[in-house]
Amino acid sequence: xxxxxxxxxxxxxxxxxxxxxxxxxxxxxxxxxxxxxxxxxxxxxxxxxxxxxxxxxxxxxxxxxxxxxxxxxxxxxxxxxxxxxxxxxxxxxxxxxxxxxxxxxxxxxxxxxxxxxxxxxxxxxxxxxxxxxxxxxxxxxxxxxxxxxxx
Numbered sequence: 001x002x003x004x005x006x007x008x009x010x011x012x013x014x015x016x017x018x019x020x021x022x023x024x025x026x027x028x029x030x031x032x033x034x035x036x037x038x039x040x041x042x043x044x045x046x047x048x049x050x051x052x053x054x055x056x057x058x059x060x061x062x063x064x065x066x067x068x069x070x071x072x073x074x075x076x077x078x079x080x081x082x083x084x085x086x087x088x089x090x091x092x093x094x095x096x097x098x099x100x101x102x103x104x105x106x107x108x109x110x111x112x113x114x115x116x117x118x119x120x121x122x123x124x125x126x127x128x129x130x131x132x133x134x135x136x137x138x139x140x141x142x143x144x145x146x147x148x149x150x151x
Contacts, residue, residue, distance in 0.1 A: 002117065002121065003090075003115035003116060003117040003121060004115060004116050004117070004121040004124070004125050004128055005113070005114070005115045005125070006092075006113075006114055006115065006116060006125065006128050006129050006132055007111070007112060007113040007114070008111070008112060008129060008132055008133055008136070009109070009110050009111030009112065010109075010110060010111075010136065011107055011108065011109045011110075012107075012108050012110075012140040012144070013101055013105055013106070013107055013108075013144075014105065014106050014108055014140070014143060014144050014147050015104060015105055015144060015147050015148045015151060016104065016105070016106055016147045016150070016151075017100070017104065017106060018075070018098040018099065018100050018106045019098075020106075020147070021098055021106040021108060021147065022072070022075075022077060022096075022098050024143070024146070024147060024150075025070070025077060025096065025143075026047070026070060026072075026077075028041060028042070028043040028049070030143070030146055031049065031051075033142060033146050034139050034140075034142040034143040034146060035051060035053060035139060035142075036053070036135055036138040036139060036142065037053045037054045037055060038051050038052070038053050039051075039052040039053065039054060039063075040052045047069055047070045047071055047072075048067070048068070048069050048070075049067070049068045049069075049070070050065065050066070050067050050068075051065070051066045051068070052064070052065050052066075053066060055131065055135070059123070062085050062086070062087045062088050062120055063085050063086070064083040064084065064085040064088065065083065065084055065085065066081055066082070066083040067081060067082050067083075068080070068081040069081065075097070075098060076095055076096060076097040076098065077095065077096045078093070078094070078095050079092075079093065079094040079095070079096070079112075080092070080093045080094075081093075085118075087118050087119040087120055088116060088117065088118040088119060088120035088121070089116070089117050089118050090114055090115060090116040090117065091114055091115060092112050092113065092114025092115075093112065093113055093114065094110065094111060094112035094113070095110065095111055095112075096108055096109070096110040097109045097110075104151075108140070110136070112132075116128050
């Protein structure tokens with residue numbers, strides 16, 4: 001079945017110094033809290049993670065197993081991941097860069113490229129991009145809240 005390409009990105013301000021923000025994104029407990037609809041999240045070692053999440057794409061609700069590899073590279077994080085479930089599969093790569101933005105704050109600039117296949121891809125590119133954008137907004141809102149609690 002055909003895959004639908006998706007991409008996106010943005011910038012978000014988080015309440016932590018760059019090193020603390022970057023380190024938080026590697027902590028399983030922080031990720032478990034920040035990933036919307038995460039049923040499980042486990043650290044497999046060596047920058048590898050596996051999660052089961054429940055996502056809504058248009059009228060569909062899908063349960064996906066996501067495998068993610070994260071590498072630190074020159075002050076940034078590089079990510080590569082795959083997902084699979086009964087109604088969808090996908091793959092993506094991404095990057096998050098961290099820049100000091102005043103005392104106690106970091107500007108995180110992120111971007112991703114990927115593709116989604118299966119029945120979820122039939123909802124159309126616009127629905128997939130809007131779902132990914134909403135997922136990212138929820139992820140960073142939850143991350144900001146978690147980092148604010150740690151202050």
